[in-house]
Amino acid sequence: MEKSLSEDWRRGKHLSACMVELFDRGLWTDVKFHIKSDEGEETIQAHKIVLASRSPVFQAMFFGLCADGKDEVKLKDTEKEIFLLFLRYLYSDEVTLTKENAFAVLEIAHYYQVSSLVQFCTDYLATVITTNNACETLTFAMFYKLTSLKDACCSFIDNHAEQVLQSEGFMNLSDDCLLYILKGDTLYAKEEDILEAADTWSRRIVVASGMEENGTNIRKVLGESFYFLRLPTMTYKKLLDFISRKGYFSVEEYADIAARAVEIPDICVSTNSCVARVPEREILTVNPQDGKLVVLNDVNISFTISVTKNVLLSNFVIGEIHPYMKIAKDVYTAEGCSGRYIGSVRHYRKFDNAFDYDEYVNKMITLTTLDRPNNTNYYVTVLAKVDGCALPDYLGLSISGSVGIRDLECKSTFEVQQSQLAVGNVNLHRPLLLQKRSTPYIVDFNLRYSCNNNLHLKARTSNSTQTFCNETGSIQICNVSGAFAGIRSVGFVNFSNRDVDKHDTDSEIISMKNEEIEQNK
Template sequence: MEACTGTQSSQDLPAAWQHDKALGDCMIKLYENKLWTDVKFKCKDHGDYERIHAHKIVLAARSPVFQAMFFGQCTEEKEDILLDSIEAETFDLFLRYTYMDKVTLTEDLAASVLETAHYYQVTNLVQLCADFLASCVRHDNVCGILSLAQRYEVSSLCKVCCIFIDENADEVMESEGFLELSENVLSFILKGDTFYADETNIFKKAEEWAEKKLKESQIENNGQNMRKILGPTFYNLRLPSMSLDEFLKCTRRKGYFSMEEYEDIVDFINRTPDTTVNSNSCISRLPNVETIYCSDEQNTEVASDTMQTSFYVTIHRDVKLKAVELAEIFPFLEYDNILYSNINNRSVYFNSSDSVQYALSQYTNQVIELVSSHRLCKLEKQIGQDLPEGVEIIITGSLKLSCKKEKIETVAVDDDDVDNGNNDEDDDSGNDDDDGKIYQVFQQDLRLASMDKAERKITLEQPVILEKSRSPYIFTLDLKNEYSRSVKMKTGLSSEKTFTSYYDVFEVEDIEGEFRGVRSLCFENISNRDEC
């Protein structure tokens, strides 16, 4: 839509134009038709006679900045208000929202509208623009959007960008926007433990970024200047997590380190005891999410009305439990009386009395059927049968998480407060005072249909932070069939007793139940970045 730059009289409108219109529709009519306006704005791209007309009282009602401008103690009457940094199309969209509480954004203008809304403190519009930009995030624009979110401290948009960047690290590093990042935003990205990419590639892109900045500043390109211009970002390059060969290829004869720093990193890579590295972070990067699979759905248990499983979750590095996926549960009809069947059993043939005696001796204390005078067959006990596909049962229950160590702090844990596993010494505080109490950390009640695959993926109402200092945790799953007593539940068991994270973040160990009913656990690794 074109900005409202001309003037119009109310006589040009039809009589009773307000009838059957909502408040917002009437307000935007005032703006679009310049009715009874009392303030004009000249934007940076306006010609000599172009202006946007508006109403002081409306603007002051929506913005504390306009309130102070028009009705404050230091109000200064001006014929035109000059907006040297805002273009007319942007300001028009801003005013349309101010009048109507809604606006149609475009990807090209959403960022500038957000900046304008932030300046005039129209917070709802800031969030609207942030939500729109979050839906537009791509490899080629996420760096610019994150920079915007950081500049104006829009935490929701910052979080969306971080998740996207972490999950698409290699593609993002190849974008033009990555080399245009400020040092603060670059450092923020690389600080993330979940910025998951090969450390050699990260180091090379950081070098490329530094070389570009040195060239722009006309500073000599050498190791010390590269390190200086990278600032805190240099620490966030996880050089000690490389192999020795990779480290030497990346840094040899470049002058990044003193001799002592170089030796410390080499010793750390070679796992020399009591080695401390101060120049760079030693924390290995992790994927944003790791899923561990427990039960084998091909290995099903005896049918029952209820099922319970419990296991330890030992944490080596603070992590969030995000979701639990239940194994497929099969309805099973239990017979009132025990039956026997020869289905899938091989017959035994004989042709003499001696062979009959031998055959019978092979089935001592077992039920057999004499099919004919020359053939017999072993019978298998049948207590019930699997019900056909399409038959479902309603299952209720709960999943619980508990531990034996009481949480001292009751405040929420931020990413920068978590234990990243860098300290090899276990925190045994509280062990000596173990009084046998179990402290519940989390509980979520369940109700699902056995045939609904989507319901079996249980996303926790809020991800639960599992802290290394409170480990181990006890996970308990209780399920109950609400169907008739004749219909039982069957599900998968695990032949393994222990499952370990590929990245050594956590370990789960069976207590009882052989992981029955639990197909997988989904953990979210913690980025360790500061909040926006």
């Protein structure tokens, strides 16, 4: 008995380790999988009950109403190493993924409906997106309807559009994936670069199909994607350089686009979207920190934001904040004050010079003397009142704040640890939605030290009185009060609108964006 216990492989192992040991040793297995490999046919053994407990497909296969009771299964088009990784996950909840195997593991997990492994692979693939594989990964995500991975790919493509447009992966896109990318309002690159990439993509298909290589066929192959080339947003010179001789348009269509490019009013363009592309995230600098430092109990400022399209108010960049201690009682100092000579007397005599007391009414003064060899000089100094004192800049203090929009029932709070004078970026826990409308939003911003009521802030204001706007003019910010004290920049997130149908309402659009925010938390 002692010998048996000493050789017990289960000793000291938890359940998961024992399950892996069962698989690795092939103990008490009741099903065999036959897989073809380079070395010929190989056999992998497993346990039906374990597989069925992890996969509804295996449950139906082994214990369902249509189960055939067979103990051997032949697998086609399955790699041995991928299947072993998959089975090991079923036994252990662990898998080692690489860029090379993640797609294949996700495919087999999807086939056998192991949702936890699908999500694990999805999360991993979202971390290894590059300019070379972004389009391939997006194609994969759209085929398997992996929403979070699709969104991650689009965000990466939007923020690296210039490089992705030049990649081989872009040229290998399917029609649906090309359309989905071009629909993005946040595909931020020069429109002429996007046009050139789409033109090259289409020409490859035209040539491969034996069609005549002309503008009409290139536009025909692009199909609906052609509409989402924002050609009317290009300058007139760019239109001449990149479009005039391509043969995409009739004379009338080109005239409309050219008129739109030079901002002739009341021009309707039906062939292409006129919505200018914007970056996914925009930062508007509202305070270059060029004003004076002011002492404030709290930072309380207000400003307006006008938007012509739906955006999210997402973050602030806080500028220099200096801690400043407010003194409760009246305190006076002679520092920086010079004394005024009022007379002198010989030693051992009383000072009897006339002294104008009325000059110092309601002032705090001090009299000082200076002994000379033969006499003593008298001086009067008007003391300065001390309202507070500057503290060391790096105290690691906690700063709390809030952002609210007056006519909306929405408010966001935050708290940051100050490790340097320039506090830096502060992300709102839940971004505030600003819907397009004709009247501006009034935003109230508050900032204060959390620890002490006597601790005040010295913040730098802005000297500028201008209205700040982004490149397309869709966002405008204007000071109401406080001169943006404490704030350096305001950050926004733009909607890509890729999943928005032309007939979707604003409420449906907003609902979709809120779901995306929750997924990305």
